[in-house]
Amino acid sequence: MSRLGSEGEDVIGRWSEEKLDLLAKYLKAYSVIMNEQKKSWLRAYYYIDAFAGSVRPRAKEDEQRYIDGSPLRALQTEPQFDGYWFVDVSQQRVERVEELRAEFSDCVINIRQGNCNEILCNEIAPQIPYSSKRRAFVFLDPYGLQVDWETVRELANTKTCDIFVNFSVMGVTRLLPRDQNPEPEVIERLSKVMGSTNWITEIYRELPEIQLDLFGNPTEPTSSRDTIQAEWLASLYTKQLQALFPHVSRPVLMRNSTNSVLYALCLASHKQTAIKITNQIFDRYERLRDLGR
Numbered sequence: 287m288s289r290l291g292s293e294g295e296d297v298i299g300r301w302s303e304e305k306l307d308l309l310a311k312y313l314k315a316y317s318v319i320m321n322e323q324k325k326s327w328l329r330a331y332y333y334i335d336a337f338a339g340s341v342r343p344r345a346k347e348d349e350q351r352y353i354d355g356s357p358l359r360a361l362q363t364e365p366q367f368d369g370y371w372f373v374d375v376s377q378q379r380v381e382r383v384e385e386l387r388a389e390f391s392d393c394v395i396n397i398r399q400g401n402c403n404e405i406l407c408n409e410i411a412p413q414i415p416y417s418s419k420r421r422a423f424v425f426l427d428p429y430g431l432q433v434d435w436e437t438v439r440e441l442a443n444t445k446t447c448d449i450f451v452n453f454s455v456m457g458v459t460r461l462l463p464r465d466q467n468p469e470p471e472v473i474e475r476l477s478k479v480m481g482s483t484n485w486i487t488e489i490y491r492e493l494p495e496i497q498l499d500l501f502g503n504p505t506e507p508t509s510s511r512d513t514i515q516a517e518w519l520a521s522l523y524t525k526q527l528q529a530l531f532p533h534v535s536r537p538v539l540m541r542n543s544t545n546s547v548l549y550a551l552c553l554a555s556h557k558q559t560a561i562k563i564t565n566q567i568f569d570r571y572e573r574l575r576d577l578g579r
């Protein structure tokens with residue numbers, strides 16, 4: 287998990303750095319392929335970072351070490367994209383991103399401060415309709431449950447945007463109590479993020495033998511759920527994505543230093559080749575990670 291350093295800086299764990307390495311590997315492959323397509327039908331392709339972050343976060347295990355965050359990974363990708371969009375809700379972070387204009391003066395950089403759901407749906411997606419012969423790669427990397435399902439749907443509907451999502455597994459499980467049904471607000475919140483909530487009622491079971499106290503309130507839990515397996519939740523999310531995108535990669539689980547699953551990273555695309563490449567990158571990452579254990 288990352289924590290906030292000074293002046294909008296992030297301090298990030300090993301797994302976040304691995305996420306950025308996976309992003310950089312895929313961006314390289316994507317950009318080489320898209321650049322080739324520009325020789326025929328493609329007019330332009332863009333990188334869109336909906337949660338741009340602090341640009342140069344520090345490493346948790348050595349706070350003197352700076353890591354290149356996602357905007358830098360994208361700007362360093364060769365061949366270059368035709369344009370870059372960076373969005374963040376935080377003014378301080380947007381100011382950090384602004385500083386990149388001088389360093390990458392040959393890149394076309396668009397920066398917006400605000401809620402990325404609104405900016406993606408109202409401003410960016412309408413600029414890349416299918417008829418534009420333009421394509422975009424969208425990185426969705428929230429801390430928690432900030433990506434609305436309606437935004438994912440909107441991006442899928444363009445048929446021009448592929449999305450690389452860092453889905454917060456822990457953000458979802460944390461909201462679901464073990465010994466009682468979730469409150470309606472929780473169900474509503476999860477519906478906003480996952481697009482469906484049928485699965486929530488399925489994981490809870492009613493318990494028999496309700497004991498009541500003097501006031502008629504249950505003293506024992508009335509319903510309960512088993513431990514939610516991260517693999518199951520991640521594949522539930524990728525199945526949801528399959529309803530919107532023709533091709534979806536398998537999820538790769540990102541774990542913290544105590545081996546708890548925090549996020550699931552996956553790609554949803556309009557191209558089968560993109561999924562093949564992503565799955566290969568994920569396979570290699572997991573093999574090396576397992577060797578290192």
Ligand SMILES: C[S@@+](CC[C@H](N)C(=O)[O-])C[C@H]1O[C@@H](n2cnc3c(N)ncnc32)[C@H](O)[C@@H]1O
Binds near residue numbers: 429432
């Ligand atoms: C995990 S960090 C992003 C890290 C960055 N992608 C990287 O890899 O270097 C999440 C960022 O999202 C921003 N944020 C949170 N909610 C947001 C929203 N609704 N729209 C846009 N940005 C948001 C936070 O300010 C924070 O900078």
